[in-house]
Amino acid sequence: MQFTIQLISGLAVGCIYALVAVGFSMIYRALGLVNFAQGDIMMLGAFVGYSLFVIWPGMPFLLVLLLAAAITAVAGALIERIAFHGAVKRGADQIYLVLLTLGIGMVLSNGARLIWGANPVVYPTPLTHEVYHFLGYPLPAVYLYIGFTMIALLLGLQWFFSRTWMGLAVRAAADDRETAATMGINSGLAAAVSFAIASATGALAGVLYAPITFASFDMGVVGVKAFAAAIIGTLGSVPGAVIGGLIIGVGETFGAQLISNAYMDSIAFAIMILILLVYPTGLMPKGRRL
């Protein structure tokens, strides 16, 4: 009984890590850089969701989820246009771009503190405290949304990258920017689209995580574990990011129980180190990245 409950909650948190990790992988694929603002973009999405609830009390959760993802996607594309586009065009070194992402993360979290305050906010929706009982197992209602969102997102991304022109263009630009450009693909646009998608998945993570806990300006720290998840699943691979997220979510739940709660945060990285010792490039085989 306890085992199953723990497993389910580990998978739910794992899905949140996975959603943020997908964002890491998307941007790594497109620009070859690690976007350390990803956790803070998740935080931004969570607060956008909160504001939607404040503007329209009783808004259906699904609508909040989609709107927050859309709004944060626009914000992500804007960040790419304003902060990265020029720097990439002028051939800025990767290290500067990575530092740029760190700076953007700080601006986002301090900005959120200015706008939404330093106190945590709780989504004013019954979903926050709703618990279903399924075969005697307590199941927080938001877990269902997490499960469905995860599946829908994976199917959606699969379709986008294999069936749409834009998706193929993003992949082409990511694989070889010059060649893609000679074929008429605008690599700048591809980067903006990658940022938009990464931000949207981050927002999904934030809006789904907020009912489990709360939204606060410092919730972006989750990004660190999501980063470990993305590494485990081979940085750049979307399915890998999901697998990595689930491994860390379940691993730290049981690891904390077996070892000690005081080390719960370290367990994610212990898992990462152990996996990298055996699979130095992550769990995903080469050539199967998307």
Added chain:
Amino acid sequence: MTETSMSWKLFMRKAAYGALFAATSALAGAPAAAADIKVGFFGPMSGPVAVYGTESLAGAQFALDEISASGMLGKDKIKLVVADDMANPGAAAQAVQRMIDVDEVVAIIGGSTSSGTAAAIEVTRAAKIPQLSPLAVDPALTKQGNPWFARITQSADAFATAAAQWTLDKHKAKSAYLLVRNDNWGVPLADAYEKKAKELGINIAGRVLYEPTAREFKPMLSQMASTNPDLVVVMGYYTESGLIVKQMAELNINKRAFVMTAPGIPQYLDIAGPAASGTYGVLYYYAGSIKTPAAEKFVKNWQAKFKRMPSQYEGMGYDSVYVMAEAIKKAQAKGKVTPQNIRDAIFETKNYAGATGDITILASGDSKRPLPFVTLEGKELKLDYLVE
């Protein structure tokens, strides 16, 4: 011109200045019959924790109005010089420095957060101005041998010690399981609780430290449940306490939980949701829990004016002004209202019949006072037990 006439003129000039000086000082001394006694009051009046400052100030104003009306200090009047420290240590130190240099206060009441107070005591100590805090609980504040700082609230240590007493006296709990925020706030509290609990023969079934960033408590909660303690004690912030209580409900763990001061904080109710009902906590003060004449008179007068019960911070603000006024009165009796005389009198406070209970200031600057333990019934706070 001779030398003698020169010195004569000089003498005359000096005499004239002297007469002028004497006249002006006599003029300045003239209204000494009814003086304003300036007392500083600082705390967060804006920002996320403004409630500590604004509510304790409201209680302080209420006490001041009573004192003016009753003529407790004769013709003299206490004049509050109020400053907002925004719960920021830098702003607190600045505000207190300004009160001392510009407003020339003889004493200061504040602050309402431990961080603001910690910064201010450095200034008041150097300037030798007595400082009395209504709300700051950090145990470190009174561990520096600072003779200029006292508080009418207990230190957090004393809250935790009282909690152990409550565990046994009210709930006859034989075992307790501690969930502790792993920082310099949570660990000393847990130590104080554990020490007293062991003295009282309460078994500590387990003690688990969690990281301040922790949001997922289910693994430790299921470990806790396997030891089947009578009481779960959370030494953490209200955010973590809220999540712990919420996740206990999600895991179907039905245990009594004690969450320190969280039940008095509205966000705790938001985070924990319905699971908050039935949890226990401790407040500075709970209106109606103290049955002394002074306490009942305060609640009656407050209700007559505001048509509601006073909050815990309002009660503490009220008593801080009265303890200060009593000290000023003693200083008056000594002949001079100086910072030194006020300080001495504050530290002589013994069994003062306050609105929040009988208050005794100890030599360390800490105080002895009853503490109300409360429980939430739905969203309503109810008195559970008063630790005298």
